[in-house]
Amino acid sequence: MVFHVERHGAAVVIHLDDPWVNQALKLALLLLVAAPLTVLFPFTRRIKLIFWVVVAASGLALAASISIVISGDLIEFRLWSPSPYAELLVSLDATGAFFAAIVAGVSIAAAVFGSSYAHHSALDDAVLPLFVLSMLLVVAAGNIFAFLFAWEAMALTSFVLVIGDGTPRPRRQAAIIYLVMTHVSSVFVVAAFFVLANAAGSTSFVDMAASPLEGQTGSIAFLCALLGFGTKAGLMPLHIWLPRAHPVAPSHVSALMSAAMVKVGLYGLIRVSFSMLAPGEVWWALLLIGVGSVSAVMGVLYALMEHEVKRILAFSTVENVGIIAIALGTSLTFRAQAAPSLAAAALVAGLVHAANHAWFKTLLFLAAGSVQNATHTLSLDKLGGLAKQMPVTGAAVLVGSLAIAALPPFNGFVGEWMLMRSLIDLVANEGSTSGLAGVAALAALALTGGLAAACFVRFFGIAFLGLPRSEAASHAVESAAPMYGTLALLALGCVVTGVGGPWLARGLGAISAELTGASGLTGQGDEVLVLSSGASVSPLIIAGVLLLLAPMPWLLARIFWGANHRDRGAIWTTGVVHRPTMQYSAASFAKPIRLFFGRLLLPERKIEVHYHGASPLPRLVSYTGRVPALFEERLFEPARVAAIWMASRVRLLQAGSVQFYLLYMMAALLVLVLGVAR
Amino acid sequence: MSAIVLGAGHLIAVVAIAPLLNGVIRSVKARFQQRKGPPLLQNYFDLAKWLGRREQLAQSTSYVHVLAPFGVLAASLAASLFVPMFGDNTPLTSSGDLLVLLGLFALARALLAMGGMDSGGAFGQMGSSREMAVSSLVEPVLLISLVTLAVVPGTTRLGEIVAFGDSDPAKFLSVGWALAAAAFAVVLVAETGRIPVDNPDTHLELTMIHEGMLIEYSGRSLAMMHLAHMVKQVLLIVLFANVFLPFGLTGDHTVANYALIVPLIAAKVVMVAVGLAVAESSFAKMRLFQLPDLLGAAAFVAMLGAAVTVLYR
Numbered sequence: 001m002v003f004h005v006e007r008h009g010a011a012v013v014i015h016l017d018d019p020w021v022n023q024a025l026k027l028a029l030l031l032l033v034a035a036p037l038t039v040l041f042p043f044t045r046r047i048k049l050i051f052w053v054v055v056a057a058s059g060l061a062l063a064a065s066i067s068i069v070i071s072g073d074l075i076e077f078r079l080w081s082p083s084p085y086a087e088l089l090v091s092l093d094a095t096g097a098f099f100a101a102i103v104a105g106v107s108i109a110a111a112v113f114g115s116s117y118a119h120h121s122a123l124d125d126a127v128l129p130l131f132v133l134s135m136l137l138v139v140a141a142g143n144i145f146a147f148l149f150a151w152e153a154m155a156l157t158s159f160v161l162v163i164g165d166g167t168p169r170p171r172r173q174a175a176i177i178y179l180v181m182t183h184v185s186s187v188f189v190v191a192a193f194f195v196l197a198n199a200a201g202s203t204s205f206v207d208m209a210a211s212p213l214e215g216q217t218g219s220i221a222f223l224c225a226l227l228g229f230g231t232k233a234g235l236m237p238l239h240i241w242l243p244r245a246h247p248v249a250p251s252h253v254s255a256l257m258s259a260a261m262v263k264v265g266l267y268g269l270i271r272v273s274f275s276m277l278a279p280g281e282v283w284w285a286l287l288l289i290g291v292g293s294v295s296a297v298m299g300v301l302y303a304l305m306e307h308e309v310k311r312i313l314a315f316s317t318v319e320n321v322g323i324i325a326i327a328l329g330t331s332l333t334f335r336a337q338a339a340p341s342l343a344a345a346a347l348v349a350g351l352v353h354a355a356n357h358a359w360f361k362t363l364l365f366l367a368a369g370s371v372q373n374a375t376h377t378l379s380l381d382k383l384g385g386l387a388k389q390m391p392v393t394g395a396a397v398l399v400g401s402l403a404i405a406a407l408p409p410f411n412g413f414v415g416e417w418m419l420m421r422s423l424i425d426l427v428a429n430e431g432s433t434s435g436l437a438g439v440a441a442l443a444a445l446a447l448t449g450g451l452a453a454a455c456f457v458r459f460f461g462i463a464f465l466g467l468p469r470s471e472a473a474s475h476a477v478e479s480a481a482p483m484y485g486t487l488a489l490l491a492l493g494c495v496v497t498g499v500g501g502p503w504l505a506r507g508l509g510a511i512s513a514e515l516t517g518a519s520g521l522t523g524q525g526d527e528v529l530v531l532s533s534g535a536s537v538s539p540l541i542i543a544g545v546l547l548l549l550a551p552m553p554w555l556l557a558r559i560f561w562g563a564n565h566r567d568r569g570a571i572w573t574t575g576v577v578h579r580p581t582m583q584y585s586a587a588s589f590a591k592p593i594r595l596f597f598g599r600l601l602l603p604e605r606k607i608e609v610h611y612h613g614a615s616p617l618p619r620l621v622s623y624t625g626r627v628p629a630l631f632e633e634r635l636f637e638p639a640r641v642a643a644i645w646m647a648s649r650v651r652l653l654q655a656g657s658v659q660f661y662l663l664y665m666m667a668a669l670l671v672l673v674l675g676v677a678r
Numbered sequence: 679m680s681a682i683v684l685g686a687g688h689l690i691a692v693v694a695i696a697p698l699l700n701g702v703i704r705s706v707k708a709r710f711q712q713r714k715g716p717p718l719l720q721n722y723f724d725l726a727k728w729l730g731r732r733e734q735l736a737q738s739t740s741y742v743h744v745l746a747p748f749g750v751l752a753a754s755l756a757a758s759l760f761v762p763m764f765g766d767n768t769p770l771t772s773s774g775d776l777l778v779l780l781g782l783f784a785l786a787r788a789l790l791a792m793g794g795m796d797s798g799g800a801f802g803q804m805g806s807s808r809e810m811a812v813s814s815l816v817e818p819v820l821l822i823s824l825v826t827l828a829v830v831p832g833t834t835r836l837g838e839i840v841a842f843g844d845s846d847p848a849k850f851l852s853v854g855w856a857l858a859a860a861a862f863a864v865v866l867v868a869e870t871g872r873i874p875v876d877n878p879d880t881h882l883e884l885t886m887i888h889e890g891m892l893i894e895y896s897g898r899s900l901a902m903m904h905l906a907h908m909v910k911q912v913l914l915i916v917l918f919a920n921v922f923l924p925f926g927l928t929g930d931h932t933v934a935n936y937a938l939i940v941p942l943i944a945a946k947v948v949m950v951a952v953g954l955a956v957a958e959s960s961f962a963k964m965r966l967f968q969l970p971d972l973l974g975a976a977a978f979v980a981m982l983g984a985a986v987t988v989l990y991r
Contacts, residue, residue, distance in 0.1 A: 385740075387740040398792075405784070406781070407784055407788060408782060408785060417778070424829070427829055432988060435988035436985055439981060442818075442822060442984075446817045446821040446822070450816070450817035453784055453787070453810060454810035454811060456788075457788055457810050458810070461803070464742075466797070467798040528773065533832075536775075538772065538774070541770060542756065545759065545770070546753065549755050550748045550749060552752075557729050557901075560729075561729045564898055567733070567734050567735065568737050569736065571737070571799050578738075582800055584804060588803075588807070592808055592811035593810075593814065596814075596815065596969070
């Protein structure tokens, strides 16, 4: 079913006889455009109206998107058209709608949380709806102009949110690095679309999908798309902006960037590689699997080395984007091998993981905000024991940690199960190269899983268990109701989408049909998820068994041994008084892993012993350790130096005298004339 | 209905046998050390004793410490429903496979480590830190060695892998199988917390991993944690005995057939357990930071096994 609405006319008009989906979507977009006006009035500012407008708009967009994902319809209307060549065409199909649903869902949680979180300026508040709007427009774009317009708007609005008022200095620096990286991304995105549009002879996505590109130009387009969208998505080694931009932005903005915006980058990659490129070379897919594996393993390793809550979460996003990239690569491999139903299963694995990542990463970033509000710090080494002082935040983070570590029956597990199963199919399928790649990716994924569990046991254990490591942490109190309420609902969502994974995966049938022409699932509408390869899993039954077994020991012990008696006593610490500083720190917890993976991480440490005069006893022993950011130091720093060197050479041309400039113009003219004449 | 009976059978068997099997390993080790060792049934006495004791909680602990044992034990027991214990079928065939099994082990481990960190004592946190670090290396080896067996039959359900191996040993016993079995044997030692990776007999020493996490546990919680660990141990041993050596396991689900199969399985399981004890007695404890050499070698062997299977199928 295709709805064509408003192909002509200058602006968006809501017709009463439109289908409700169109109306909801248009209304959502209009609300988001109008929302910034509410910060102009003191009263609406005081009641934080803008956040509730964002919630309402996102709710409408969410309902419309879910409806499109399920029905597989296409919604198309022209938003604005200043000239015949610049047409803001909105065209939302199931694939786009899935990512629109992620964006809208995350922004509901972020806006509710943001309404009572910290103090931000009117500018910050006003830009938030525009940021959400631009993300929705990217995934709803129907042609290159609309896409790039929204893409750039997304880059700029998020930059404004990251930089805030530009103080302190590290925030400004982080924002500028983000701005540079986001434009590096834009350059490659533009290049990719240039190649694709040139070959298709049209800038409309529908036309470009009708004549998918292949061969060498296809490879160029794929590489440009991988670099461009990979930067936005945070694939290694293009991830350097994430761990800088996330910590400085307010938590609800970090959640939006990490859980939603990064997915918009992945959406671009999916759109180009699945619908605009023909099922071409296997090496594209294997490259994506390789990049994804590196991102996953190195992302989680760096997360383990970090001491700051939001930097940990940022690197964990790199890891999860890597996992999704492995899924997309696996799907593309099957597509190149003409195995559509296996391709569909792997694609759905990636999409399911993308949706689930949005749940738990939003939860964890917002929880970081809750912790920051309560303790004014995000350093793990100043936290501790928060599970008792902030019970809801603590329980929510516990659920989020188990979910992000892909443990059954929480939601991170379903996607990873599907992905691992797809990789096993890749290993069992024909093709030695792809089989070996599958083995390597499986090993990387298992390693990532183990390390992610370590990472989030550390995260939860250091921040929420044990004794408070600072005065501020010992006086922490639970956050305000809108904040902990959001966290509780998100945690519930992690459980519900975990056991409801089969329904979620089956609900994406329209997308897999759209992109791979097949369905990867064969099950009935029940609690068992059945892949087309015959493998099946049922998170609901696993959860049921766990719930049934958990109280058994309590029950049996009560029947046979009577009631349990618990006494509170001192902890056993070899007889000395227990102090918080005696606990493991964030660094000591990660030490075994730092040593095990020393050859990948290349940690540095320096121990200096200072003596006082001739005394043999040391006066001061100082220890400094760090894990260098290898990609930044070995890749980006030389690139930066080279860029500045080149810029300084080019500056020689700009001598400042008119004669020289006239000479250049003359030379340019000559070259052109000679070139054309020849 | 039969699934429920079989499931109950798995749960009861695993709870009943786990302490005994641990006792067997202890006795064999004691013989190697020229000791008589505790009685074979000592673990049952210990569990009964802990279940009747009052529980002592550190002041600093939260609900995580109290609830963790329930989660750890439930996850370990749930894992038993995905291991083919009596022949080639599992109670929850369509609900999970080897990936779910590893997932449940990982869930138990994460909860165990969180429980160990809760008291705020350095011993528990040290144990948690080491457990998570070691397991991150063990997990890929476990997965790859099991996947190697799954490639040829094209299924990840352990029961179906057993059925395939029993019906077509010529295809099953390949070079890939041998390498996978070798790698699995190494991580069996690590996952059951034995020398050279961990030492189950030490208490309050800086070498410990698993015991460290349990240091603040007492009474019923301690009993549950210990039982969970013994259950996991028996499951891994059964996994090795049944999935890597799946011979003589298939047949009708009749009482007469089970009377033939179960003693065979018991014999294999005891053999693997004795082998574990022998291996443990023949090595010295490794330094923690040398473990990557051992586990890395196991990972390499496992990857090689999978690669060989892919290249020469």
